[in-house]
C-alpha cells in the first residue's frame with residue numbers, strides 16, 4: 043500500500059466517545075502489537091540516562107553516544123565522579139549538552155548516594171532526581187520495571203492526542219491526565235508508547251500520513267480519505283514500525 047502525505051490537520055477537535063476511544067486502543071494494538079523502546083539500554087540506569095539525553099534529540103542520535111558513555115563510565119558511581127568536561131564532550135551531539143551532562147551526573151550521584159546504586163522504583167523518588175520529569179519517570183517505570191504509574195507523554199504523544207481529540211491541553215502533565223482518564227490503567231503503558239510510535243512514523247508533525255493511518259475513520263483531524271480497510275492500514279503501520287520492534291526486548295519508549 044502506498045504511503046501518502048497530506049496537509050497539516052487541525053488541532054482543536056471534539057473529545058471522542060468512550061466507544062471510539064476503545065476503538066482507537068484496539069486499532070493501535072493491531073498496528074503496533076509490541077511497542078518497544080528505541081533507546082538502547084541494558085538496565086534501568088542506562089535507560090534513565092538515555093531518556094534524559096533524548097530530550098530535544100532523537101533516539102537514533104542518543105544511541106550513537108551511549109555506547110561510549112557507558113563504556114567509559116559503566117556505573118552511577120563512575121559517571122557521577124567523571125570530569126564534567128569529558129562527559130559534555132561525549133554527549134555533545136545530543137544537544138543542550140551542558141545541561142544534560144549536569145543532569146545525568148546529578149541523577150547518577152543521587153542514585154549512588156541515596157539509593158545504593160539502584161534506580162528507585164517510585165514516581166515520587168524518580169521525579170526527585172535531577173533532570174527527571176514525569177515523562178522520563180514513566181518510561182523507566184514502564185519499560186525497565188513493568189510498573190504502571192501514568193502515560194508517557196512526549197511531543198509525539200501530545201500532538202497525536204490533540205489531533206484525535208483525546209486532549210486539548212498543551213501541557214504534558216494535563217495531556218497525561220486526560221489520557222489516564224480515558225484509557226483503562228492496564229493500557230496506560232502500551233497506549234502511550236503506541237501513540238508515540240504512531241506520531242513518530244505516521245502522524246508526523248508535518249505531512250501526517252492520514253491515508254495510511256488505521257485511526258483515520260476515528261480522527262476528526264484527518265486531512266484526507268483513508269486507503270483500504272483499517273486492518274490493511276494497520277498492516278502498513280506494522281511494516282513502518284517493524285525495524286524498531288523486533289521480537290525481543292521490553293515494551294516501548296521515548297524520543
Ligand code: SF4
Pocket residue numbers: 051202205206244245246250251252253255256257258261262263264265
Ligand atoms: S488520521 Fe491519523 S495521521 Fe491523520 S491526523 Fe489523525 S491520527 Fe494523525
